[in-house]
Amino acid sequence: xxxxxxxxxxxxxxxxxxxxxxxxxxxxxNWCGSCKSMDxxxxxxxxxxxxxxxxxxxxxxxxxxxKYLMTNEYNIKFMPTFVFLRSKFWRxxxxxxxxxx
Numbered sequence: 001x002x003x004x005x006x007x008x009x010x011x012x013x014x015x016x017x018x019x020x021x022x023x024x025x026x027x028x029x030n031w032c033g034s035c036k037s038m039d040x041x042x043x044x045x046x047x048x049x050x051x052x053x054x055x056x057x058x059x060x061x062x063x064x065x066x067k068y069l070m071t072n073e074y075n076i077k078f079m080p081t082f083v084f085l086r087s088k089f090w091r092x093x094x095x096x097x098x099x100x101x
Contacts, residue, residue, distance in 0.1 A: 002026075002046045002054040008070055014055065015085065023053040025083040027076045029060035035080045 005011050005025070015023060026042055028035035046054040059071055059079065070076075074083045 001050075002042055002056055005055050005057045011055070011057070011070065014053065018053045018085075020087055021051055021053055023055065023085040025055045025057060025074070025085070027057050027059055027071065027074070027079060027081045027083065029058060029079045031060060032079045038080050 003014065005014065011025075024045075026035075026038070028038075030036075042054060042056070046052070057070065059076065074081070076083075
C-alpha cells in the first residue's frame with residue numbers, strides 16, 4: 001500500500017515505525033506528467049513488495065509549513081524524485097526513471 005504523507009511529523013513517525021525496512025518516498029506533483037506515468041509502477045511495486053514502506057509527498061499542494069524543510073532535506077529539485085532510506089538514513093535518490101510495468 002502506498003501512503004500519502006502530508007506532514008513532516010507523519011513522516012518522522014512513519015520512518016520510526018519502519019525500523020530496518022526499506023522506505024521509498026515519491027516526491028511528486030499532480031501537474032507533473034512524468035509523475036502520473038510512474039503512478040501505476042509505484043502501486044505495482046507496493047503490492048509486490050509489501051515489506052517496503054512506500055510513501056508519496058505532493059510538493060505542489062502540500063501547505064505544511066515544514067514542506068520546504070522536507071524538500072530541502074532530501075535535495076528535491078525535480079519531480080518525480082524517489083528517495084530511498086533505511087533506518088531513517090538517506091541512502092539514495094534518483095530523478096525520473098523509465099519503468100515498464
